[in-house]
Amino acid sequence: MPPLLEVEGLSKSFSGVPALIEGKFRLEAGTVHALCGGNGAGKSTFLKIVMGIHDRDSGTIRRNGHEVTFSNPSEALKNGIAIVEQELSPVPAMTVAENIYMGREPLRSFGRIDFATLNRQTQDLLDGFGFAIRATDLMMDLTVAQTQLVEIAKALSYDAEVIILDEPTSALGEAEAEHLFDAIATLKARGKGLIYVSHRLSEIFSITDHYTVFRDGRFIQDGTTADITKEQLIQLIVGRPLNEEFVKENTPGKRVVLQVEGLRAQRGVHDLSFELREGEILGLFGLMGAGRTEVLDRLFGLSTETGGSILLNGQEARIKRPSDAIAAGIAYVTEDRKQTGLVLSSTVRDNLCLSSLGQLSRLGVMRARQEAAGAAGMIAELKIKAASDALEVTNLSGGNQQKVVLGKWFMIAPKILLLDEPTRGVDVGAKREIYRVISDFARAGGAVIMVSSESDEILGMADRVIVLKDGVKAGELARDQLSAEELLHLAA
C-alpha cells in the first residue's frame, strides 16, 4: 500500500533566502509521525507547502502514490489534507460554528445557511472531543486555549486522511491535551495519518510512531520513535551536544535593578511581583496565552493597563510609553521582528540607528558620519552578515535580522534587556552568536528578562525562571531546580 503522503526534494526560498532544501517525508496510514526541528528548521515552510498555502520551488508530493500539486488550500482540503497551524488565526467576529464550517456551511432552501444544523453539528463535534466550548460563542470571546481547541476540532472535522498538527498543545493544559491525544488515538485506529510537530519531546515519545528531523532547512534523519532515545533526538535536532549550544558566562550580582509589585497587564495579568538583579538572566516561561508578552509590553510602556508599581534601582518609575522606558534604559526585542522590530523596507543602517536618532542628530539634522560609524560598529560587534549596510533588511536571513534588532537596542546602551523569543526563526549558527551577545551583556552587568517557549533555551540560559499561568505567577525556580518537566508542570 502506498504511503498516504510522500515528499521528496522539496525546496523553497523566500526572496533568495532558502527556507527549505530538499525536504523529505513519508507518512504511512494509521501512524502518528513526528516532525522535529528547532526554530528555522523549515518545518512550517514544509507544512505550508503541503497544505497549498505556499508554492514550492521544486520537489514532488505524492498522495497515495499519485503526484499532486496544490495551488491553494482548497485543493489540499479536497485531497484529504487538513492542518492546525501554529499561529492561531480565527475570524474574530464570527462564531465558533461559523469558523469551523467555513466554506462548507449546511444549506437549506433558497441558499440559506441552516444555522440550526450548523450549530448542532458543531456542538456535537465539540462535545464528542470533550472540549467545553459553546458553538455559538464568538471567537473573540474565547481564551487562547479554547481558540486552539476550536482550530483542532476544525481540522479533525474534515475527516481528512492526512492531518497536520503544528504545535497543537502550545496553549493547552494537561487535561485538554489529554482530550487531544484521545482523539489522535481514535483517528490512528481509523487508518488516518497524522503529522505531529511539537517542541515537547515527552509528547513525541508518548504518542508518535515515527519521526523525521529537519535542521537548517534540510532533512537530517527519519526513523521509528521507539528506536531512538531522547538525548539522541535532541542531538539530531540541535546538531551538536546540548551543552555546546548555549553560551552562558554571566554571574548574577546582588543589586536589584528592577522591582515589580502587583503589576497588572493585558490579558488578565495581575498581582505579579518579582525582582531582577544586575547581571542576571531571568527566564519567563508559560503556555501560549499565559501573558508573558503582555508583561514585557507593560514594562516597556506598550500597555494601556497601568496598575502596579515598577521600581528601577529603588526609584518609582512611571512608564507610560516606550520613550519613558527607553529613557530609563530599557530595551525590548519583540516577539515578531517583522511586524514590530524592523522597518523591513529600510536599510540595515537605518534600522540600526532607529532608536538613537536623537544622539545621532544635531538640531534635528542627521549626522551621516555618526550614523555610518554607529552602524558599522554594531555590524562588526554582532557579526551581522550583510553585503553592505545599505541593503534592505528584508533581504537578510532571520538570524541576521534579529541581530539588527539587537544592534538597534545596543546603540542606546541599555541597562535592562527585554527579550521575547529571541531566537525564533533563527538558524543554529546565528542562535549561538545571539546567546553569546546575551551572555556578554549580562556579564557586563546588564539585566535580562527572556521570554521563551523552548524549555531547552530557558534551561540553557536562565539563572532563574518565573512561570506564568493564566496571568499570574505559578512558580519561581532557581537554576538548580530547573527541568523541562518541572517547567511544564507549573505552566499547565
Add this chain to the structure above:
Amino acid sequence: MQKTTITPPQWSAGMFVQRYGIFLALLLLCLVLALISENFLTTRNILNVLRQTSINGILAIGMTFVILTRGIDLSVGSVAALAGVVAASLATTSSAGMVAGGPYPAVIAILAGLAAGMACGSVSGAIVARFGVPAFVVTLGMLSAARGMTLIYAAGRPIPNLTEEFRWIGTGSIWGIPVPIFLLLGTFAIAHFVLTQTRFGRHVYAVGGNPHAAKVSGLPLRKIRFSVYVISGALAGLAGMVLAARTGSGLPQAGIAYELDAIAAVVIGGTSLAGGVGRVTGTLIGALLIGVMNNGLDLLGVESYYQQVIKGILIVAAVMLDQSKNKQD
C-alpha cells in the same frame, strides 16, 4: 485550573447600547426634530426624507459589501453617472443623445444601466482580486475613468426628455409611496438576506475578518473579492438611474462626490473600515441619520454649508464611539 465551565452571555445596558446605539441616536434625533419643528413629523416630510435618502442608501448598501472585505469603492459616484447617461440615452425622446431606434422600453434602458454599472465593477473587482492592487487606488482610477467615459458618451451634454415610463422609477409612486423608497427597501431586504443568511454572506465577512483563515479554509478569495465590486457597481448603476429619472435627464455631471456620502453612511452605521464587522441594517440607519439631519437642518433654515460641517463631525464622532467600544481588550 483553566476556565472550563460554560456560562451564558449576560445582557447588560452596555451591550444594548452597543448593538442598538445607532438606532437610538436616530430615534433621538427624530424626537428632537419633531419637538423643534412642526413640519418634521408630517407624512409629506417623512416621505421626502426617505426619498432623498434612497439614492445614497442604495449606494451605501453596495459600499457595505466592499468595505466588509477590507476594500473600498471610490468610483460609485462616477459609475452612477455613467449608468444614468447610458440608460437615459436609451430612454430619451430628444434627438440629442438618443441611441438609434430609441426610445426603448424602460426595462431595456434599466438593464443597460445595470450592465454599465456591473461592467465597471467587474473591471475594478478583477484588478483588486487578481492583481492585488489596493482598492483605494483601483477605484480612484475608476472614478476618473468612468467620469471620463460618461462625458464622452454624453458628449459633455445632458440627455433630457426621458420617457414617462423610465421616469417612473424616480418620480412614480405605489400606494402613495415613492418608488425610490421601494427600491431602497428592496435592495436592503435582499442585501440583508444575502449577508446574514447565505454562505456567500458568511464568506464576505470571513474574507474581511481574517483573510488568512478564509484562505486556509479553502474559500475562493478572488471570487469573493471580485463579486463585491460587481455588486457595488450594480447598485451604483441602480442609484444612478433613479437619480436620472428624478432629475428628468441623464447628466454627465451627476453623482459627483456621492461616494463620500455613501462611505459616511456605512461608517456611521457601524461597519469597520478594517473589514469583517458591520451590518447593512447599520448602513441603512446611517444613511437615514444623514438624511434626517439634512432634512432637519433644512426645516430649521440652516444653510447647507453648515450641514456639511455637521456631517463631518457626525462621521468622526461615530467612528470614535465605535473605536472606544472595541477598545475593551
